[in-house]
Amino acid sequence: MRTLGVRWNKLRRALINLQTGPGAAIIPPNVTRVHMDFAVTCKGGHMGPKKFWREILPRLKYHNPSIPMIVNRHRQNEIPPKMTIYVRNPDVPEPSEPQSLQQPPSSHAGLSKAQPPLPTEKTIELDMKDKHSSYILEYFVAETRAQVLKPTPEQVQEIQSLQDLAKQGEYDRGVLDKLRAEKKREKDMLARARQAGGLSED
Amino acid sequence: MAPIDRCMASVAKLSLAPTVRPSISSTIPRFLAPSLVQTRHASVVKIGRKKQVKKAKPLSKDFKRHKLDKADFPQFTLCEALRILRAYEVGKPPGAVKYEMHVHLKTARNGPVIKSSIRLPNPVQSDWQIAVVCPEGSDIANAAVAAGAKLVGEETLFQAIRDGNITFDRLICHELSEKKLQKAQLGKILGPKGLMPSARMKTVVKDVAKAIRDSAGSSDYREREGAVRMAIGQLAHSPEQLKANIEAVMKKLRAQCAEISEENPKEVHEVILSTTNGPGISLNGKFRNLTEEITPQQLSGPM
Structure with missing residues (x-):
């Protein structure tokens, strides 16, 4: 022992x-979920998203445990890697009863495609092809106006x-x-x- | 015929010339030639240092258990632990990751060990493949198949096991077939896998259908090296579900420790929660601190 x-x-x-470390940030409550879609192997510019998932996403998850962060990995390297951020739409009034998310859990076999947004949501998309993980984080923080923790x-x-x-x-x-x-x-x-x-x- | 054969053999032996080996004793008597027989030691220089043999410290009779409170070793509430573990498992498919629990016991190295199975309130895995040893074509076999057994039979099943064709996770034996199973001598194959049915493990039974139902949602555990390690939950379980599972296991373990403790007292020392890829986190027995800002609702649901 x-x-x-x-x-x-x-x-x-x-x-x-x-x-x-990088990724220690509090995401504002109007972000409902985050979806990442990239290949299992790095070929074709899929390295950045993979590193982002491996190194940075755990920190984001630790500081925002309630936001679902779904990772969908597949074998089609020719599809450009994509990040989808679901944000509550301020133009649409909040429904009285909370809607249940129809989001399958993370998958390594391409079974968890990005779902279309709910009527109360809008999406922000990022093409992560050939992007460094630090660039992806910068973009994410800027788009969601997350508060970076020192x-x-x-x-x-x-x-x-x-x-x-x-x-x-x-x-x-x-x-x-x-x-x-x-x-x-x-x-x-x-x-x-x-x-x-x-x-x-x- | 036999005498002639023997005769021929002796003739053949004579015709083969025996190889002549030079031997000392044939020319000089052994006692007259000591220099050839004895080895000389006087001319060989010895190094006069004695080899210092380090005595290995005898193993203590108990497993070593450090004093957690004295060392002020940090322990976490279940919700804190889940927050850390869920962060480590983000983006992993839920089928590939499980929560696991390690219970360290204060116990002697020898003596009886804790070994049993438990029906968890929220099962970790419920689709076990179960095989049943029972007379082929009987009502028992039909009942077993109806209850969800994958394989049923006696000799066909034994042959499949001997061929290394084991496609099941659990093996149950009906009382009537117990003797046949023992005669088949499969202990060598089934024993190390922990599949050998025995009355003590309650896998030799009268009512096969009931045993299958009990076994389907249950998980086995046993004490190895002073620790009980077992899968305790799925990644999709909520903190409350996990709490129910942990409580059920701990209650049963405590009862078993108390039962066993006449000569070899056993006691729970530490409970550690971990996941497939996460770190091991020592639990302090509380569900959550009221000062924590993280609620159990935030820790359930999709990752």
């Missing part, structure tokens, strides 16, 4: 990575302490590597001497 320190430091890294002083301190920990780890690893190399050198030397001189240990 791993010690508590090892477990906690690993979880600390996972948590701070989720809470801060790390709080405690979080800055946490990041700093994790960096210190990593530095110390690097140093310790170097020291131990040297020690191990020295031991191995001595052992090899002894073995060589034994082979050449016919000395035996027992």
Whole structure:
């Protein structure tokens, strides 16, 4: 069983990575859902959206747990990757009873196509072909007017302490590597001497 | 015929010239030539350092359990944990991801282990493929098929298992066929897969249809290395559903720990919730903090 320190430091890294960094932003309540459609493989300009999903979308999801973020991946690389943002339409009055979303869950087999918007919604679309993940985030933040979160002083301190920990780890690893190399050198030397001189240990 | 054969063999043996091996004892008696028999040790230089044999520390009788409260190890409420885990699983197809629970027990390394199955309030997987060992063509077999068994039979089923053609996840045996199953000697194949029916696991039964119904929505668990690990929910479950599942399992585990604890006391030490790709998060037993701004409604529904 791993010690508590090892477990906690690993979880600390996972948590701070989720809470801060690119994508840590609060999306305003008029955004109802986000849909991404891209291929499983990168060929044909699908790398940016994939990276966006892998690296940035978890942070957006952490800070906006109630907004469905659907990812639909397929094998047709020739279809340009597309992001659809569903926004509440201010021109249409809000219906009295909330409508149920007819949105299939995320799929890796192309089964979750972007649905047509509800009558109270309008869509914003982005062609993500050949776009970098950071560009996609910039566009997303600008279009939805999301409020980007800066790390709080405690979080800055946490990041700093994790960096210190990593530095110390690097140093310790170097020291131990040297020690191990020295031991191995001595052992090899002894073995060589034994082979050449016919000395035996027992 | 036999005597002649034997005679011929001896003649053939004589005709083959035996290979002559040089042997010392034939020329010089063994006791007269010690230098050839003995090996000399005096000329070999020994290194005079004794090998220091490090004694391996004996394993403690109990599994090591760290004191969580002393270390102030952070634990989370269920809603906090779900928020983190759902963020890690964003955009993953729900069929590929499950919530899993690890219960660390304070327990001795040897002794009885906890092993059972439970019917979860919200089943993780309900489409198990079940096979039934029972007399072929009987009423029991018909009842089993009606209850949803995929394979039914005795010898045909045994042959399929021997051929490595196992297309089911659960195996139930009727009492009448138990002897035949034991004679078939399938323990070597079925044992390691955990499929071998036994009365203790309640897979050798009288009422096959009822057993199938019970087994269909239930999930097995067992203690390995002092921990019980099992799938506890689907990604689509809401926090309340997950809470019901966790509570059901913990209640049963606690009861089993209390039952077993005459000589080997067992106790629940820590409960860890995780997902297929997410980190493991230690739970503190509460559903949610009232100060949290995240509500359970926000954590349910499509991802």
